[in-house]
Amino acid sequence: MDCPTCEASVDAYVDGELSARESAAFEQALTACPECRRRLQTARTIGGLLRDLPAERAPDLLRARLERDLRASASEPLAQVHRWRRRSAMAASLIVAVGVGWLAGTLTSQGGRQSDEMIASYLRVAMAETPVEVASSDRHTVKPWFAGRIDYAPPVHDLTADGFPLMGGRLDVVAGRKVAVLVYRRNQHRVVLSLWPASAGDNVSPTVTQRDGFALAEWRHAGFGMRAVSDISPGEMSSFAAALDRAVDTDR
Incomplete structure (x- = not known):
């Protein structure tokens, strides 16, 4: 193998x-x-x-939809069924977790609310049927898509030459604010980057940490606050942040 x-x-x-x-x-x-x-x-x-989540009975409507889709999946190729079941199980578990406040309580006490928000943003992309709302590696396609959807224009760059091709963009809500999210790929992994206008103008070098198998990066560059999360190694995350900063500086 x-x-x-x-x-x-x-x-x-x-x-x-x-x-x-x-x-x-x-x-x-x-x-x-x-x-x-x-x-x-x-x-x-x-x-x-996920196994540590409280055991709560799923709402009847959700149970009915899952049972219906499982029956429909019986005719699908086996690999598709496995992928669908894993995605459905994770989605259902996280729905229950949010309902009982587990993510806002238990995880916050273990690693900090900011890290929780970053990992939650990554999981929303990982669980989504379509991880991006505008799928393209062309910055001239992705950047205009944000116009009218948020009140700022995020820097968008394809980093294929550095080993991080751009998959596209989407919107997310962080700390109650709608923000731009860019999704990159590293081999079989996704890198989820959230960015918004920074309140301070000076640059701050990336700080890369690791938690529960995720590499988390936070920094400020060219007037934007940036957070990135992925299940790549911390070294690869540092390379991603450096490549992004270079691309932004080249474009200025």
Whole structure:
């Protein structure tokens, strides 16, 4: 099993969806792939957080919709069914968590509200059927899309040359404010960048931290506050922030 196949098999391995032969090949491939081992640890961490959620009965309407969609999925290819079930299970769990205030309480006490907001923004992208609302690597397509939707024009740059191609943009709400979000790709991973006009004008170098398998970056550059989150390594996150700053400076 090569490294890309190993990385793509992480979720199926955690969910027990691989055959005995596939599981053995996956475990053997792990010994030669540090990135896959880190990806596996992230998946297990998220799974553990979800298993710790309070057991609340789902609303009848939600239960009915899930049962309907499960029946409809019976005719779909097996891989599609597995992906749909993982996405539905995570979405349902997070709906319950928000309903009982778990994300606002337990996670805040463990790592800080700001980190929680960043990870929640990443999860909204990861769970979405379409992770971006405008899908393009062309800045001249993505940047105009924000016009009229928010009250500022975010800097938009494709970072393909640095290994972080732009997937597109979307809107999110952070601390009660609607903000621009750009989604980049790093191999099989997504990097979710939120940015808004900064109250202070001086630049602040990126601070990169790690929590629960996620790399978190926060900095201020060229009049914008920036936050980025992904399940890539902290070193890769530092490279992403540096590449973005260079692109912004080149455009000024």
